Amino acid sequence: MSGLMEEMTNKALARNIPMSVQVDLTYRCNERCVHCYLDHDDHGEMTTAEIKHLLDELAEAGVFILTFSGGEIFVRKDFFELLEYARRLTFCVKLKTNAVLIREHEAARIRDLGVESVQISIYSHRPEVHDAITLVPGSLKRSLEGIRFLKSQGMKVVIANVLMTGNMQDYPGVRALAAELGVGCTLDPTVTPMMDGNRSTLQLGADPATLRQVFRDSSLIGDVDEFCAIPAAPDEGTMESLPCSAGHTACYVSPYGEVFPCVQFPLPTGNVRRQRFIDIWRHSDRMNDVRSIRVKDLTTCPECTHVAHCTRCPGLAYMEGNMRGPSSQDCEKSFVRTGVPSANMLSKQRKAANLVQIQTMPALATA
Amino acid sequence: MSRIYVARNPKVAARSLDGEMMIMSGRDSTLFTLNQTATILWQEADGTRPLDEIVTRRICSEFDVDPATALRDAEDLARELEGHEIMQISEAPISPQRSAAGGSR
Numbered sequence: 001m002s003g004l005m006e007e008m009t010n011k012a013l014a015r016n017i018p019m020s021v022q023v024d025l026t027y028r029c030n031e032r033c034v035h036c037y038l039d040h041d042d043h044g045e046m047t048t049a050e051i052k053h054l055l056d057e058l059a060e061a062g063v064f065i066l067t068f069s070g071g072e073i074f075v076r077k078d079f080f081e082l083l084e085y086a087r088r089l090t091f092c093v094k095l096k097t098n099a100v101l102i103r104e105h106e107a108a109r110i111r112d113l114g115v116e117s118v119q120i121s122i123y124s125h126r127p128e129v130h131d132a133i134t135l136v137p138g139s140l141k142r143s144l145e146g147i148r149f150l151k152s153q154g155m156k157v158v159i160a161n162v163l164m165t166g167n168m169q170d171y172p173g174v175r176a177l178a179a180e181l182g183v184g185c186t187l188d189p190t191v192t193p194m195m196d197g198n199r200s201t202l203q204l205g206a207d208p209a210t211l212r213q214v215f216r217d218s219s220l221i222g223d224v225d226e227f228c229a230i231p232a233a234p235d236e237g238t239m240e241s242l243p244c245s246a247g248h249t250a251c252y253v254s255p256y257g258e259v260f261p262c263v264q265f266p267l268p269t270g271n272v273r274r275q276r277f278i279d280i281w282r283h284s285d286r287m288n289d290v291r292s293i294r295v296k297d298l299t300t301c302p303e304c305t306h307v308a309h310c311t312r313c314p315g316l317a318y319m320e321g322n323m324r325g326p327s328s329q330d331c332e333k334s335f336v337r338t339g340v341p342s343a344n345m346l347s348k349q350r351k352a353a354n355l356v357q358i359q360t361m362p363a364l365a366t367a
Numbered sequence: 368m369s370r371i372y373v374a375r376n377p378k379v380a381a382r383s384l385d386g387e388m389m390i391m392s393g394r395d396s397t398l399f400t401l402n403q404t405a406t407i408l409w410q411e412a413d414g415t416r417p418l419d420e421i422v423t424r425r426i427c428s429e430f431d432v433d434p435a436t437a438l439r440d441a442e443d444l445a446r447e448l449e450g451h452e453i454m455q456i457s458e459a460p461i462s463p464q465r466s467a468a469g470g471s472r
Contacts, residue, residue: 002398004398004399004400005398006432008384008389008398008400010408011384011387012384013383015384015385017384017385019384059382062382062383062384063382064380064382064384065380087377090379090380090381091382092382092391093379093380113391114377114379114380116380116391116393116396117396156396325453332411
């Protein structure tokens with residue numbers, strides 16, 4: 001984040017203004033990615049008029065950065081109508097898409113409408129790996145064509161590469177492909193449970209051994225010794241700090257109008273079909289509960305070696321059962337990075353040890 | 368001196384945060400913030416009114432400032448914003464199609 005953006009975000013935080021909102025226009029999709037956390041059936045998406053009304057409310061609330069995501073945004077027939085409306089309200093619009101439906105015409109319209117950037121999911125530089133994840137033959141070819149159309153229009157494009165067991169070895173190839181295409185590239189080893197709580201997708205996540213390899217790749221993380229060092233002890237500022245921006249300067253709206261603190265934090269706080277967005281943002285008890293949490297209020301984490309440097313996601317913690325608790329995935333990352341188990345991991349080990357402990361029966365001891 | 372007209376570039380993103388205008392350039396995503404008087408100029412820049420009229424009606428009426436100095440400062444600012452491609456300047460009125468369709472809240 002640039003210095004000025006950070007300054008403005010801090011101002012937004014102080015004034016309780018939602019600086020950034022992600023709106024998922026649909027959960028329908030033209031791909032079937034094996035790790036996806038969504039139910040792709042349409043259970044009653046917001047209409048064009050409802051979304052336009054929401055956009056009016058978001059602008060009124062002071063939202064500056066608006067991310068349109070899904071599902072696949074281009075499966076909505078009114079997508080460009082909504083995009084045009086959003087840009088008329090002068091949002092800084094970012095798009096997340098698989099780009100399969102972006103051809104020359106769509107790329108030109110995206111440019112003409114002044115979209116800030118387009119993030120595109122690419123899982124591998126090899127069709128047999130990428131297409132095996134999307135379950136759509138030919139999808140890598142189509143996505144790459146979409147990227148090239150956007151680049152030819154001068155658009156800023158970023159490849160998002162989710163790292164899983166099935167594609168972990170391909171990230172250098174994806175990064176090389178991004179460089180060849182002249183686009184950015186982000187890697188993310190986070191696989192989330194499905195929104196209904198089903199955790200079966202987690203088994204697709206990168207295993208510790210391959211994650212360790214990533215965390216020691218200096219081309220990715222810079223100074224390996226610094227990145228993997230045992231963290232310094234936390235100071236008072238750490239304990240008073242906010243766990244993340246979810247619910248503070250950012251939130252998420254689903255295609256059904258539900259407002260959540262973040263796309264990865266499915267705590268329902270209200271629905272814009274029944275309430276004004278600003279009323280949910282300001283007055284929802286649940287949103288204010290999320291907002292009240294400081295690092296010192298967390299269970300287990302304040303005593304953890306990693307507390308000052310952990311990437312703990314409160315949404316993942318919520319999906320584990322307690323938004324004030326640890327996020328095991330992030331504990332795992334901290335452990336893989338430094339070799340030091342988290343307080344949560346040690347606690348679980350103690351509990352497991354208690355479960356399997358075999359005590360000598362008195363009768364046997366005296367036999 | 369010929370009159371100039373100013374209009375917001377429709378490619379930018381903009382939002383007022385507690386009276387301070389945030390503007391993101393459509394060219395390179397650089398973020399700018401405008402002070403109170405620059406924000407007034409931005410909000411009035413719809414391409415239909417000449418800059419000197421905006422300065423007289425909205426700036427000189429609200430701030431204790433010499434009109435000639437205010438106009439010179441406003442022109443300098445408009446040209447700087449034009450350089451960043453966040454404002455358009457013309458010696459003729461600028462049509463709404465070429466300028467931002469709506470003011471920034």
